[in-house]
Amino acid sequence: MNPTLFRLPGCSQIALELADGVLHLTLNRPAQRNAMTQTMLGEIDAALDAVAPHETVRAIVLRGAGGHFCAGGDIRDMQAAQDAPVAGAADPLFALNRAFGRLVARVDAAPQVVIACLEGAVMGGGLGLACVSDIAIADRAARFAMPETGLGLPPAQIAPFVVARIGLAQARRLVLTGAALDGAEAARLGLVHFVTDEPEAMAERLREQLTRVRRCAPRANRVSKDLLLKVGAMERDALLDQAARSFAEAVRGDEGREGARAFLERRLPSWAAAD
Amino acid sequence: MNPTLFRLPGCSQIALELADGVLHLTLNRPAQRNAMTQTMLGEIDAALDAVAPHETVRAIVLRGAGGHFCAGGDIRDMQAAQDAPVAGAADPLFALNRAFGRLVARVDAAPQVVIACLEGAVMGGGLGLACVSDIAIADRAARFAMPETGLGLPPAQIAPFVVARIGLAQARRLVLTGAALDGAEAARLGLVHFVTDEPEAMAERLREQLTRVRRCAPRANRVSKDLLLKVGAMERDALLDQAARSFAEAVRGDEGREGARAFLERRLPSWAAAD
């Protein structure tokens, strides 16, 4: 399927660009350090919808405009939600908060490889998003923290994703003290995979990782990511049964056959050609 | 609630001191390197009971008297339990062992922030206790080990807490070889958060961490810790629903309102005043 055959949604708080099979998604409220609003959540959701079915879109690169990744939830947006008339049973604060958790879960499970480029503030919900990337590259001077409890609030929707990322032992200290980490400390805790020292080095690391992603077969990557995310959520033998069915299907499928041929012919497989 | 309005229990094997919203709980059998007995377990339990309902008590600092944290279970106490007449169906060895696991689980879930200051021997059950702290500070020369299998016994009650803390890969090596770690190695494995080189540096690190804890809202910290501990034990969507309810309640509660005001007025919130 040709990536030019589908349309990206119109957006006001994020910027979208599709190039070489990569969706570049930039949080775009630089004056608010890209603090997230309900509008922004909806726009990210629509962008994920647009690319989800397209195997030609191999990766999604998440970034923030203006030197910060994301400062968390927008307090003014939250106050607006709080002041909204509670027509019917729904609590707007509950709904706003819960919607954010659904988005994080959705980014976690995106069929594409999600790469986060992390600079400046990576706070609260922004840290939650960073925790569900497949590849995270951090600027050494980036600042990771969950300041919620200092504001009298729990880091409600990101707690499970932070624990899944860095483990309970590190999560409990960070949440209960509001401590901040720089890029190197985030790498040491396994929150990010790479640390770079300047924008050009980050761009170079990103190019390298995208090259690697393109050498992996699109459908095999989708199937593999789905398997990895089911570990712990499914009984192990049932998961291994499902995995063996996926394996047999892949060997017989076009990717498996092309992969075996390319291996024997000592050449790159067709899906790596876009490089 | 004024912390001076409740009484701490009388104790013979631990020492208790309440100051500035912090309960200092010191294992106090220095001649036995603070090896744990049934009496000591009961005293720790009573101390946790005494402070549990009090939001003014923000943290519990666990330490050992005399240069060691805790050498594990007291062998003489165990032999006494073994020799006790088995009246009724209960097995005293089973009961003694199981009671220790209940205490570790209880410290894990204490509503306060639990900070462990770890020196000298941190062995067996002592290592189990260290594994459920929210913040662990280790002396570089401290010695962490699970020597149980060398004595012909399984590290029965601490196994799940050690795996939760450092992962299965590290736990299986340490348990099956009885290997010892120093403070720096314990930090590398994520068993502790900080390493210090002398008592004064440990005291300074503790003061710093207590200052951080006081900047976090008491109820928000309780709610957050509860959420973190439920990750993995509850289905994720159900946990996120509960988290969103806690969030909405916190925004509307006194802490959330004070947190928002303090943020806008660029001042410390009221709960940080005790500093």
Next chain:
Amino acid sequence: MNPTLFRLPGCSQIALELADGVLHLTLNRPAQRNAMTQTMLGEIDAALDAVAPHETVRAIVLRGAGGHFCAGGDIRDMQAAQDAPVAGAADPLFALNRAFGRLVARVDAAPQVVIACLEGAVMGGGLGLACVSDIAIADRAARFAMPETGLGLPPAQIAPFVVARIGLAQARRLVLTGAALDGAEAARLGLVHFVTDEPEAMAERLREQLTRVRRCAPRANRVSKDLLLKVGAMERDALLDQAARSFAEAVRGDEGREGARAFLERRLPSWAAAD
């Protein structure tokens, strides 16, 4: 039970040697970098069967012949399975893949302490095997990778074991990019415990670890490993109940009594005598 009283199975693709209570199991297809076949899986299975009931066999050392640990599944073997007539309902590719997952799970749960000595290629299924060792020693120049998706296939049977070993955050990057790690990086991610710089250093580290294993009581080690592997798969209180029963039994058993006596008499326990 005398280890000389049982027979090791005859093998063509692995080599077996039993000495001093240690089964040395060497993957032995050096010309194929020890790539795994159905025959090899069957031979490993038979070797594990032979030693499983014998408490005198304290450890299993896994190695590869000829400078490589294991390059993964043998592609020719897979193609042969693919071409096999599908008599009855069974899919031979499904069966071959699933059989490998069963073997990895079985090595994970082997009652002996499993030590992996990792050199050269530690790829795909070979990396899966490394992930279920109790102690892993890697040559600094060893090369760890999951190249499956580059061949159009998912790393189907090893996914849960890799996630259990190094966590989801690291596993997703490695699987979705096919990235390779050397021994030092594998240690940093917790995939292995030790890194050595030359064969003699690896042999020395292995001797040291075997000495440590022998100081741990054979039955206590079996019981402890079983407990550790049940963490997360069983409800915690039920696991702690079972653990307390094992503890009480061990205290009263021959190992517990010998352990206590040796401790009081300041001597090595009987099971360490083989040293």
